[in-house]
Amino acid sequence: MSGTFSGLNTARTALWAQQRAMDVTGQNIANMNTVGYSRQRAELQSLGGTAVPATYAVNNNVGEGVSAEKVSRIRDAFLESRAQLEQATTASMTVADTTYSQIEDAFREPGDTGIQAQLSDMWAAWGDVHDNSTNPGPRSEVLERTQTLVSGIRTTRAALDQQWGGNYDGLKTLVQDVNATASSIADLNESIRRATINGLPSNELADKRDALVLQLSQQIGATSAPADDGRITVSVGGATLVSGGSALKLQLVGSSDPDDLATDPPRVVTDPVGTLVRPGGTAEGQLTAMTSTIPQYRNAIDSLAKNLATELNAAHQAGYDQDGVQGVALLDDGAGDPTKITAANLTLAITDGRKLAASTLSPAAAGGSASGDSTNADAIYQLSLSTTGTDASYRKMIVGLGVQASTATNRLSAQSVISSQVDASRESVSGVNLDEEMSNLLQYQHAYAAAGKLVSAVNDMLDTLINMVR
Known part of the structure; x- marks a missing residue:
């Protein structure tokens, strides 16, 4: 049971993380012509299990999903100073x-x-x-x-x-x-x-x-x-x-x-x-x-x-x-x-x-x-x-x-x-590239769809298990 519900939690974090990544991508696309705007990136990080062993039990889960709490500005400090x-x-x-x-x-x-x-x-x-x-x-x-x-x-x-x-x-x-x-x-x-x-x-x-x-x-x-x-x-x-x-x-x-x-x-x-x-x-x-x-x-x-x-x-x-x-x-x-x-x-x-x-x-x-x-x-x-x-x-x-x-x-x-060359280099790092953002959008969309499939799979598993124990 714990493994089944753990899979559901993993799918939930995946849905949330991909949704947040798509929101960040949408913010980039919305501000592609905004002067001074620096493109942002959702930092996806995997969530592992506890690293502290229990006294009478060992947690052997493969992980607890993904986190997208941090959103970074893409900047090059050297190019900014230059x-x-x-x-x-x-x-x-x-x-x-x-x-x-x-x-x-x-x-x-x-x-x-x-x-x-x-x-x-x-x-x-x-x-x-x-x-x-x-x-x-x-x-x-x-x-x-x-x-x-x-x-x-x-x-x-x-x-x-x-x-x-x-x-x-x-x-x-x-x-x-x-x-x-x-x-x-x-x-x-x-x-x-x-x-x-x-x-x-x-x-x-x-x-x-x-x-x-x-x-x-x-x-x-x-x-x-x-x-x-x-x-x-x-x-x-x-x-x-x-x-x-x-x-x-x-x-x-x-x-x-x-x-x-x-x-x-x-x-x-x-x-x-x-x-x-x-x-x-x-x-x-x-x-x-x-x-x-x-x-x-x-x-x-x-x-x-x-x-x-x-x-x-x-x-x-x-x-x-x-x-x-x-x-x-x-x-x-x-x-x-x-x-x-x-x-x-x-x-x-x-x-x-x-x-x-x-x-x-x-x-x-x-x-x-x-x-x-x-x-x-x-x-x-x-x-x-x-x-x-x-x-x-x-x-x-x-x-x-x-x-x-x-x-x-x-x-x-x-x-x-x-000066134009430096600005171009700076813009290549921090500026919004529409092709890149569209590619990211498709990537996050497919990941979101896959996480949804995971939710459906876990739901079917739970449904099967509940029907078996009636």
Whole structure:
């Protein structure tokens, strides 16, 4: 009798285990398109008989069926850690590539509206004055084209300042998002701990937590490590951001004015301790853009404005205008001071074409105030041909920008391939394969049917036995 009823119990556990395995398979199929979901697997384990001998009896049953109590998440810890690192690197390089692309847009090169074209137009206008210095038309053209160049330089500087401010605002918002995400991870840590202690399922909670950690990796270069009770520890730049159920807050400090970069640069610190954090991911890319990349080209455009003003003013002050007056500074800072020029305040100081000093002859040498001499205009035009002048320096800078932008794009392309390969490998392990799940479903279905046959067989045996003893 004990053997017969033992067989019935074995069939019961088989029915329950196969049903649970089919439920897990159905959960996988239902979430095959759910972002961040990790496929699950019912861990089937055989149940043996007691291993403790009785005093006057020996249990010689072959086993007590099967158990499917445990449902595992299929994950590869190494690939998860690798994905976090690669996602952070890709995010940082993406910001770098975008930064160089925006800088190229600010300079508008090559193109008819770029500074190079505007420089060429201005020099050409001086050449026209040299050909016909007494005609007011070419003189007006010099002023118009110089004003266009000044406006182009100021526009480029304004675009760079706007780009810098956009990165600052973006990083400030990013830090707020990081704090919210870290708090959510800490809450999930506690929920998973409680579920683990009480023997409740927590796989879906772990999926949500891992998705948030991967998001933090992209945003700020976070990495995770397993801790006790199913919890994880999240670190950023050597600082522990999440430990158990508590999360450390970060904040962006530093001046929002790019001119204060040398004294008070933007940086990410812990709140309230103020310990410096060296982030990765998008935050690293934005900090690099604000502290290195954009300032490099802000300084370059400022140097262009200063060098242009120095060259033009020196050449212009060496000549005389149509009224026989020695030339004055052609460009200044808007307040009459040529020594404080930047790309942001560069201003055309002359508005009257007669004041253009196209002549190198003084009134006495010219024999009158309205001399037709235009050799100084030609001297100014010759500045464009210098191999060390403003034009040459600007072309060199633009070539360097193009090389850096191309390098950033190529690095991002290579990194994207690596990141995609890691993601594909991770997905091959934890992702849901519909063909595999359908195969499992058929396997569990046949096992369930076989267990049902076992129940029928045991039922027939019991029926036969009962009828025999009537």
